[in-house]
Amino acid sequence: MSGVTAPEKTAVRSAGSESLAVSVVIPCLNEAASIEACVLAAQDALAKGNYDGEVLVVDNDSDDGSGEIAAAAGARGVYEPRRGYGNAYLAGLAAANGNYIVMLDADMTYDVGELPRFVQELESGGDLVLGDRMQGIQPGAMPWMHRHVGNPVLTGLLNRLYSTKVNDAHCGMRAVRREALPRLDLRTTGMELASEMVIRAAKEGLDIRQLPIEYHPRQGESKLSTWTDGWRHLRFLLIHSPTHLFLIPGAAVAALGALIMAAVLMHVSFLGHQWDIHALIGGSLMLILGTQVIALGLCALAYGVYFMDEKDEWFNRMRARFRLEHGLLLGGTVIAIGVILGAVMVGIWIDRGLGSLAEQKLAVVAATLITVGTEAFFTSFLLSILGLRRPR
């Protein structure tokens, strides 16, 4: 918390008896060109809406005097020495006193006059209200790559992975009910905080709403780095969904590998070719790798469910149905079949007087089964270990 005295926690809107207080939280890194105008506009919006509130500027270690300019304009100051959009917001959200928190950039790209619309959505039950800039981007406000590639691709991926329906996952103007913050449990330090809010809200089943808004050309220099920040978002999207990162690709590759192996062993011709040992080795590789990735995914899922409070219906159903012994039995059986095939191969070799042997296919199948079976066997143990100290 900053040392500046905070306003009343519960404010009364002059129009009625309903109590509320609004905090406008503005992260700021070297925005001397716009921060004063931004603070004044936010104060004006609070005054016009008759909201008893505060304008809070998080100075993210600016070296152009932004923090001082904001304070002189009447903002409540919070200083966060650790750089990063996420760090700035984590400090600002923790310091905010408003029951409703409106977030926006310090660069005058957003019209803070829209504040009442955001607050009204929270008042009517929304938990998180996102601005949607996509139909209101003014000329020169957003680079072509961000508008047509970065934002739609990352937002589309987020929607697909987390079953949300948002249009603009990275919009910097949004509003959140302060009570919802503990459930959001935000932790990221960079720009990916924007994605984290949406994903966490979706996972918690919060009421997410959207409001179309305009996006204006920025004043001052952009702090957004297309590739670094894009990658931080992508990385965040992937690592929070083991199902899409590991299980689906792993299962697809393993199934394709098994199919190729079966096709070779059953002499099925495909694309006018009779596929042989090389295809079998390729199929084996895919089956082994796919199984490995599935195993990692199951462990990641278990970790998420046990220790990160993730909810995964499928995992819980499987956990109720399968015990450690089932995994050991499955792995053990597959290993045993592999060993038997290996023994058959050795038998053939002995039969031929320990001479030259050409049972490559049998060798590949035996080795594959032993590998895959061992993977299943020990993954079952690892899953059990992960569950040993799970919260009850």
Ligand SMILES: Nc1nc2c(ncn2[C@@H]2O[C@H](COP(=O)(O)OP(=O)(O)OP(=O)(O)O)[C@@H](O)[C@H]2O)c(=O)[nH]1
């Ligand atoms: N990128 C970035 N922004 C920060 C940081 N600390 C505070 N901010 C503020 O976070 C807001 C978002 O940064 P912007 O540069 O506006 O990023 P953006 O809105 O995605 O990109 P533009 O459309 O170019 O404005 C601004 O108000 C910054 O001043 C930081 O460490 N990195």
Ligand SMILES: [Mg+2]
């Ligand atoms: Mg901006």
